[in-house]
Amino acid sequence: MTPPGDGAVELDGLVKRYGTAKAVDGLSLSAARGAVTALLGPNGAGKTTTIEICEGFRRADAGTVRVLGLDPAVDGRALKPRVGVMPQSGGVPATARAGEFLRLVASFHTTPLDPGALLERLGLTDHARTPFRRMSGGQQQRLSLAVAVVGRPELVFLDEPTTGLDPQARHATWELIGELRAAGVSVVLTTHNMEEAERLSDRVVIMDRGRVVAEGSPEELTGAERQLRFRARPGLGLDELIAALPAGSAAKESPAGHYLIEADVRPELLATVTAWCASHGVMTEDLRIERRTLEDVFLELTGRELRP
Numbered sequence: 435m436t437p438p439g440d441g442a443v444e445l446d447g448l449v450k451r452y453g454t455a456k457a458v459d460g461l462s463l464s465a466a467r468g469a470v471t472a473l474l475g476p477n478g479a480g481k482t483t484t485i486e487i488c489e490g491f492r493r494a495d496a497g498t499v500r501v502l503g504l505d506p507a508v509d510g511r512a513l514k515p516r517v518g519v520m521p522q523s524g525g526v527p528a529t530a531r532a533g534e535f536l537r538l539v540a541s542f543h544t545t546p547l548d549p550g551a552l553l554e555r556l557g558l559t560d561h562a563r564t565p566f567r568r569m570s571g572g573q574q575q576r577l578s579l580a581v582a583v584v585g586r587p588e589l590v591f592l593d594e595p596t597t598g599l600d601p602q603a604r605h606a607t608w609e610l611i612g613e614l615r616a617a618g619v620s621v622v623l624t625t626h627n628m629e630e631a632e633r634l635s636d637r638v639v640i641m642d643r644g645r646v647v648a649e650g651s652p653e654e655l656t657g658a659e660r661q662l663r664f665r666a667r668p669g670l671g672l673d674e675l676i677a678a679l680p681a682g683s684a685a686k687e688s689p690a691g692h693y694l695i696e697a698d699v700r701p702e703l704l705a706t707v708t709a710w711c712a713s714h715g716v717m718t719e720d721l722r723i724e725r726r727t728l729e730d731v732f733l734e735l736t737g738r739e740l741r742p
């Protein structure tokens with residue numbers, strides 16, 4: 435067990451202003467060693483700014499930053515060989531050829547991964563001789579990921595590692611991140627993809643407007659409760675339905691024709707809802723019982739949707 439305060443990343447009261455706007459507004463978080471921590475939030479939440487401060491690319495205006503116990507603004511040189519960075523875009527010179535560049539980066543490290551094998555598993559073997567600027571966006575992203583991990587870092591920062599990737603490339607990336615974790619590497623990633631956050635992370639830090647609005651394991655955040663969803667004709671009399679449900683149940687229609695029932699979902703509840711629909715001549719579609727999603731959690735906390 436890592437003692438408190440000895441995480442891979444420890445941020446306390448972090449503030450970053452651009453002009454008069456606060457991109458990061460008193461943010462504190464801890465990312466445990468050997469775990470995957472996701473910073474999840476909508477566009478403009480301050481995720482990239484936070485991660486760039488941790489990488490030493492930007493200076494904070496206030497607060498403390500510790501990365502592997504060091505201050506990236508001061509100890510950049512000591513951190514460089516221990517930390518892998520995948521920026522949101524670029525990070526590789528425009529004319530560099532994928533294979534050569536990856537081998538070059540590998541040569542700076544004492545026990546690198548095999549660059550050829552890494553290209554292979556990220557589906558880049560056929561593009562090993564392609565200059566970075568001629569690669570597609572998805573290929574560039576995968577090469578940036580390879581560059582971030584080839585030196586077997588203790589900690590990697592991945593800024594939106596799968597945005598824009600096709601499903602196959604996304605799964606290859608997820609698999610690689612899972613293997614990093616299994617090898618004891620600390621991973622801090624940013625995403626607006628809830629599925630990604632839920633599937634990959636030990637801990638999710640939900641950010642909004644430069645602040646942490648919630649954090650915990652995906653299970654802690656979404657809770658054990660189930661909810662019932664179905665589609666049916668718009669404008670059902672929900673007050674009447676709620677009256678038929680156990681006390682404390684809630685039901686809403688949003689958008690039109692999409693219904694959500696938040697209640698203690700047991701077989702009796704299901705029977706009550708379907709019986710109520712039958713007695714009102716309502717044909718339901720897509721009736722399903724599901725756990726709350728991180729999207730629901732975000733909506734509840736901020737009143738806004740996570741999706742851009």
Ligand SMILES: Nc1ncnc2c1ncn2[C@@H]1O[C@H](COP(=O)(O)OP(=O)(O)OP(=O)(O)O)[C@@H](O)[C@H]1O
Nearest residue numbers: 452456457475476477478479480481482483484626
């Ligand atoms: N160099 C900059 N100059 C001025 N404002 C900036 C700069 N970089 C970011 N911002 C602003 O700071 C806020 C936070 O941006 P940031 O890129 O950190 O958010 P993000 O959560 O990573 O968003 P996204 O998901 O869109 O990448 C935004 O309002 C953005 O417009």
